[in-house]
Amino acid sequence: MSDDLRRRPVGVFDSGLGGLTVLRALHERLPGEDLVYFGDTARVPYGTKGEKTVRAFARQDAGVLVELGVKLVVVACNTASAFALDHLQEVLPVPVLGVIGPGVGEAVRVSRGGPVGVIGTSGTIRSGRYQEGLRRLLPDTPIVARECPLFVPLVEEGLMGHALTAMAADGYLAPLRAAGVDTLILGCTHYPLLKDDIARVMGPEVALVDSAEALAAAADELLGARGLRRRDGTGPSVPEREGDLCFLLSDIPWKFAEIGARFLGRPIADVRTVGLDEMEEAGRRLAERA
Amino acid sequence: MSDDLRRRPVGVFDSGLGGLTVLRALHERLPGEDLVYFGDTARVPYGTKGEKTVRAFARQDAGVLVELGVKLVVVACNTASAFALDHLQEVLPVPVLGVIGPGVGEAVRVSRGGPVGVIGTSGTIRSGRYQEGLRRLLPDTPIVARECPLFVPLVEEGLMGHALTAMAADGYLAPLRAAGVDTLILGCTHYPLLKDDIARVMGPEVALVDSAEALAAAADELLGARGLRRRDGTGPSVPEREGDLCFLLSDIPWKFAEIGARFLGRPIADVRTVGLDEMEEAGRRLAERA
Numbered sequence: 001m002s003d004d005l006r007r008r009p010v011g012v013f014d015s016g017l018g019g020l021t022v023l024r025a026l027h028e029r030l031p032g033e034d035l036v037y038f039g040d041t042a043r044v045p046y047g048t049k050g051e052k053t054v055r056a057f058a059r060q061d062a063g064v065l066v067e068l069g070v071k072l073v074v075v076a077c078n079t080a081s082a083f084a085l086d087h088l089q090e091v092l093p094v095p096v097l098g099v100i101g102p103g104v105g106e107a108v109r110v111s112r113g114g115p116v117g118v119i120g121t122s123g124t125i126r127s128g129r130y131q132e133g134l135r136r137l138l139p140d141t142p143i144v145a146r147e148c149p150l151f152v153p154l155v156e157e158g159l160m161g162h163a164l165t166a167m168a169a170d171g172y173l174a175p176l177r178a179a180g181v182d183t184l185i186l187g188c189t190h191y192p193l194l195k196d197d198i199a200r201v202m203g204p205e206v207a208l209v210d211s212a213e214a215l216a217a218a219a220d221e222l223l224g225a226r227g228l229r230r231r232d233g234t235g236p237s238v239p240e241r242e243g244d245l246c247f248l249l250s251d252i253p254w255k256f257a258e259i260g261a262r263f264l265g266r267p268i269a270d271v272r273t274v275g276l277d278e279m280e281e282a283g284r285r286l287a288e289r290a
Numbered sequence: 291m292s293d294d295l296r297r298r299p300v301g302v303f304d305s306g307l308g309g310l311t312v313l314r315a316l317h318e319r320l321p322g323e324d325l326v327y328f329g330d331t332a333r334v335p336y337g338t339k340g341e342k343t344v345r346a347f348a349r350q351d352a353g354v355l356v357e358l359g360v361k362l363v364v365v366a367c368n369t370a371s372a373f374a375l376d377h378l379q380e381v382l383p384v385p386v387l388g389v390i391g392p393g394v395g396e397a398v399r400v401s402r403g404g405p406v407g408v409i410g411t412s413g414t415i416r417s418g419r420y421q422e423g424l425r426r427l428l429p430d431t432p433i434v435a436r437e438c439p440l441f442v443p444l445v446e447e448g449l450m451g452h453a454l455t456a457m458a459a460d461g462y463l464a465p466l467r468a469a470g471v472d473t474l475i476l477g478c479t480h481y482p483l484l485k486d487d488i489a490r491v492m493g494p495e496v497a498l499v500d501s502a503e504a505l506a507a508a509a510d511e512l513l514g515a516r517g518l519r520r521r522d523g524t525g526p527s528v529p530e531r532e533g534d535l536c537f538l539l540s541d542i543p544w545k546f547a548e549i550g551a552r553f554l555g556r557p558i559a560d561v562r563t564v565g566l567d568e569m570e571e572a573g574r575r576l577a578e579r580a
Contacts, residue, residue: 041339042333042339042343042347043332043333048446048543048544048545049331049332049541049543049544050541050542050543050544052541053332053540053541056566057332122544122545123544126544149443149446149447150440150443150444150447150454152443153439153440153442153443154440156338156439157439157440163457164440164454164457164458164461167453167454167457168454171454250343251339251340251342251343252340253338253339253340254338254339254340254412254413254416255338255412276346276570277570277574280566280567280570284567
């Protein structure tokens with residue numbers, strides 16, 4: 001494996017800004033790697049949209065990262081992982097990791113034998129991918145899945161801890177509580193910001209699984225297994241450097257700075273926008289490889 | 291004016307399904323005209339996105355209608371009207387009508403001299419277009435404008451009359467109520483479905499302006515003034531026929547049938563999807579004309 005390849009950045013894409021929670025986890029786990037984030041803020045959200053559309057968008061998003069020369073594509077968006085991971089595995093010239101496998105693995109690890117719950121967008125839940133993954137590893141465990149479509153707009157409006165969010169959480173989570181789940185997968189990048197609101201309804205004994213850290217661990221492992229971990233110079237004796245973070249968005253939305261900082265945990269600097277024509281072109285080039 | 295041109299359909303576009311309220315008003319006002327609706331369901335919503343993105347999307351949406359040979363383009367989406375109407379007037383080969391002018395006109399007509407309020411998406415309100423239009427016609431009247439970003443997802447979830455919607459309405463509308471507005475423009479195609487929720491907070495004495503009917507009246511007038519009203523054969527003696535309704539969408543979203551029927555007031559039949567590449571191409575052809 002050439003040093004040139006190892007020095008390439010890791011690419012992360014998401015339907016919008018929610019995936020910055022994944023970027024943050026990757027940066028903590030792999031502080032020496034350069035990371036490029038692409039958020040499709042022009043077409044967000046994906047969770048309400050159909051499979052064919054989400055696959056086409058995901059191909060374009062991944063295509064933008066591939067054109068930048070990334071060594072690995074991480075799909076932070078749960079809906080894109082649900083609908084497009086198999087497709088991306090076919091068309092991408094680099095390895096690709098989705099968020100659902102690591103999330104399922106983490107849920108299995110922390111589960112104490114009771115029913116397992118999963119919440120997400122309409123697309124993620126209706127795709128059945130989390131449910132399939134859990135059933136394969138925990139064939140005798142009841143699984144309770146629930147769409148929570150208002151959670152994304154509530155987070156984007158900054159209403160964590162607000163009475164509106166509390167009321168929505170009560171409604172969405174009642175069936176999960178009634179089923180007695182002991183483990184709940186937060187199957188959307190926005191939901192970790194609602195951990196307190198969700199824990200209030202579910203109670204302190206329910207383990208809330210945020211897939212971001214499990215995904216970062218999976219990325220670390222994959223880079224190691226494929227010999228793709230960054231190395232400057234000839235070996236581990238080279239002084240450490242902190243990896244660069246670079247941000248690409250398809251739109252600069254209202255409240256972008258505020259929402260972005262909420263997910264990333266610090267202000268976002270150096271944002272470049274990607275045009276619709278660039279995205280279209282990147283998606284087309286990938287499709288031609290397939 | 292040739293009969294061929296008069297027989298062409300009227301095109302209506304919107305960011306998603308909300309514009310079906312405008313289609314309904316057009317069909318009631320102009321029952322003999324064929325109507326083509328294009329909803330950009332793949333990229334909905336527009337109201338949270340930036341001006342440049344909304345202009346590019348609006349050009350593509352209008353381009354799709356122009357390629358179908360429409361004689362008039364009606365912009366049902368308030369955000370697209372706010373950001374792109376001037377641009378569309380430059381590049382379109384047919385007349386174009388936005389929703390803001392007719393909405394302002396209707397508000398001025400029903401206003402009783404007190405402050406006038408306007409509610410809409412973040413994009414519509416931040417563009418200042420409604421405020422400018424009102425200020426021009428009512429220079430001495432206080433204007434109170436307010437973003438209501440959760441109203442769109444609440445309507446899409448079908449939560450009209452729900453406690454969540456009541457709580458959101460209380461929060462958003464309190465400043466308008468406190469200002470004593472006597473007229474309130476519902477500056478988003480989704481909001482007419484919340485008329486009861488809004489009236490409950492504002493009180494029965496406040497006039498709620500739904501721009502759909504004013505827009506349909508403006509379309510009727512424009513077709514008349516330009517000699518574009520549909521005529522089959524040679525004159526008014528020809529028997530009337532009911533115009534066709536045709537639906538194009540860029541995505542078939544989850545809950546599409548349910549949400550569509552809610553806005554249109556009847557089930558939607560004969561839906562065709564438009565590909566991202568077709569939209570990109572239609573937008574590019576229009577841009578080249580400019």
